[in-house]
Amino acid sequence: MNTPFPFSAIVGQDQMKLAMILTAIDPGLGGVLVFGDRGTGKSTAVRALAALLPKITVVEGCPVNSQRPEDCPDWAHVASTKTTQRPTPVVDLPLGVTEDRVTGALDIERALTQGEKAFEPGLLARANRGYLYIDEVNLLEDHIVDLLLDVAQSGINTVEREGLSIRHPARFVLVGSGNPEEGELRPQLLDRFGLSVEVRSPDDISERVEVIRRRDAFERDTEKFLRKWQREDGKIRKAILAARDALATTRTPDAILTDCATLSVALGADGLRGELTLLRAARALAAYEGATAIDRDHLRRIAPIAMSHRLRRDPLDEAGSVARVERTVADTFG
Secondary structure (H helix, E strand, O other), X not given: OOOXXXXXXXXXXXXXXXXXXXXXXXXXXXXXXXXXXXXXXXXXXXXXXXXXXXXXXXXXXXXXXXXXXHHOOHHHOOOOOOEEEEOOOEEEOOOOOOHHHHHEEEOXXXXXXXXXXXXXXXXXXXXXXXXXXXXXXXXXXXXXXXXXXXXXXXXXXXXXXXXXXXXXXXXEEEEEEEOXXXXXXXXXXXXHOOEEEEEOOOOOHHHXXXXXXXXXXXXXXXXXXXXXXXXXXXXXXXXXXXHHHHHHHOEOOHHHHHHHHHXXXXXXXXXXXXXXXXXXXXXXXXXHOOOOXXXXXXXXXXXXXXXXXXOOOOOOOOOOHHHHHHHHHHHHHO
16 A cells, blocks of 8 residues: 655645545535646545544444444444554545445355355445545546435435345545546536635746655655654644534634625525535634634635535636635625
């Protein structure tokens, strides 16, 4: 297994890193969609964040990473009650994957050799309590994306086929990435991702040099590089854990609720999912920064990543959706 690059050593791409941190604080945000150029650190960032997080406690042999023996599904027949520590799982979902591979299916080998009808868990079982990463999500078949988003929202994977009736927890953070020039996601699918970030290759020469310097140092002496960035990663980990504890007590003034609704109306966003995500992400940001309550500055900074992918397309506006959100925020909040 390749050693993940330190999260804190990733140069630039601040919005992408912030979006991923917020999902680590509040996994219920609905995942992150990262669109942009190839080779801009999208997969590196999700693996680095998962490696930075504390290990999770799981029951030995449980295929869905249950924390307690009583949470293991009956069909898994888990004999052990011992628990162990395991890194936060990051499961890759490849293009061309079948529905059976995603959700799980009848264990054909066991059925043929032992005559038993048993369930073979899929990728959703492995991703429970972790991350499910889809590179080039815009090229994934629609029925697989629909399936993933339904499970991501409910947190339950249900399999009804070949005489099997299986349910198991499948709570994960969905991270999708892709290049919009190779295909677009349907608007209804875009809306189901909580946060969206656009990434670009850096134009600044010094920034590009720093990317090369750090990557080269990592590959030449990985252990030394990891030790160098261990403390910075530790600071982020500590802040994430503190923010998780603080979420429940972070206050939401009534004026902030009005601001969320006003901004959504001004942007012309359909439905209410946008403002609900805006509020939730702003609360996670406030908790991450140690604030006791959400304020407008949190909304200003979160709005581009919470709202830009929910706008209707305007062919007369060439500035892009992020610029439209920033302009509307300035007009609305002053």
